[in-house]
Amino acid sequence: MTDERATSNPGRVDFSPLPALNPELSGRTVVVTGAGRGMGALFVEELARRGVNAVGGDLDGDAMAAVAEKINANLSGVPDAGRVVGIGADVTDPAAHDAMAAKALEEFGRLDMWVNNAGVFPQAEFTDISPDQLAMTYGVNLNGVVYGGQTAARHFRTVGGGVIVNMGSVAAVRARVTRATYNSSKAAVKHLTTCMSVELGPDNIRVNSIAPGFIDTEMTRWVQEDPVALDRALSTVPLRRLGAPIEVFSALYFLLSDSARYITGTNIPVDGGSQHV
C-alpha cells in the first residue's frame, strides 16, 4: 500500500517486494490491531497476499473498512490469497479485543496469530506531560498490548498454542527529549514481551517484539518533510536511510512463521542499526 510513495522517497527507502516464504502460514488467521493505515495496513495486505486470513481492527473503523476493501480488491487476482475483514476496535478497551477474536472465529473458523501493532506517538516537554497524554499513550501503547495479549492467550490456550508479536520501538532503548511518554511506553512493551513469553511459553504460546527505527509511515511524516530533521534523523542511522514497512514485515513474517518456532521472549530491531548510535 505504500508503493505510491516510491516517487518522493526522501530517505532512499527500498520498497522492492519480498519473495514468498513459509507456505505453512497459508490458511491461518491473524488479528492485527491499528491496521487502518501505516505498517498495520501493510501487514494485513502482505499476510493476505501469502494466504493468511486477517481481521484488522482500528480506532478509525471507516478507514479500516476502506483499507480492507482496497486490499481485497488488490488481491482479487492473486491465487490462494487470504481475505481481510476490517472492524472498528479501540485497543484501550478489553472488550474490543474479544470482539476482534470473535470476528476471526466467525469469519474464518480459527485464530492462530495476534499482532499488537496500534500505537500513538505524542510529544511534550517532560514538565508539560498532561494526565490525558499519559493515560492515552500508556492506554494504547502498553495497556492495549496487555489486553490484546490476554484475549489472544485465552484463545490460544484452548487450541494448543499460538503466536503473539508486539510492536515495540528502538525508542525503548533510547532517551530523547520530549519523548519520555512514548519511549517509556515502548520500554515497557519490550519487558512486557519477555514477561509474557515466560508465563505463556508452557502453553506453547510464543511472544516476541519488533523494534522498528525510523520507518516511512504517517507517524514519521514530520521527519520526512523537514530536511533538517531528516538529516539529523539519518545521522543516527548507520544505513543512512529510512526503513520501509515491508522491511519490518519481513521480521514479522519470520516471527509468525514456524521458522521461528523455538524463538520466544526476544526483540528484533529493524532499525538500520540505529539502536547502537
Ligand SMILES: NC(=O)c1ccc[n+]([C@@H]2O[C@H](COP(=O)([O-])OP(=O)(O)OC[C@H]3O[C@@H](n4cnc5c(N)ncnc54)[C@H](O)[C@@H]3O)[C@@H](O)[C@H]2O)c1
Ligand atoms: N513509523 C515508525 O517509524 C515507527 C517506529 C517505531 C515503532 N513504531 C510502532 O509501530 C506501530 C505502527 O506504527 P505506524 O508507523 O504504522 O503508525 P501510524 O500512526 O501510521 O498507524 C497507527 C495506527 O494505529 C491506530 N490507532 C491509534 N490509536 C488506536 C487505538 N486506541 N485503537 C486502535 N487503533 C489505534 C491509528 O488509527 C493508526 O491507524 C506503532 O506501535 C508504533 O509505535 C513505528
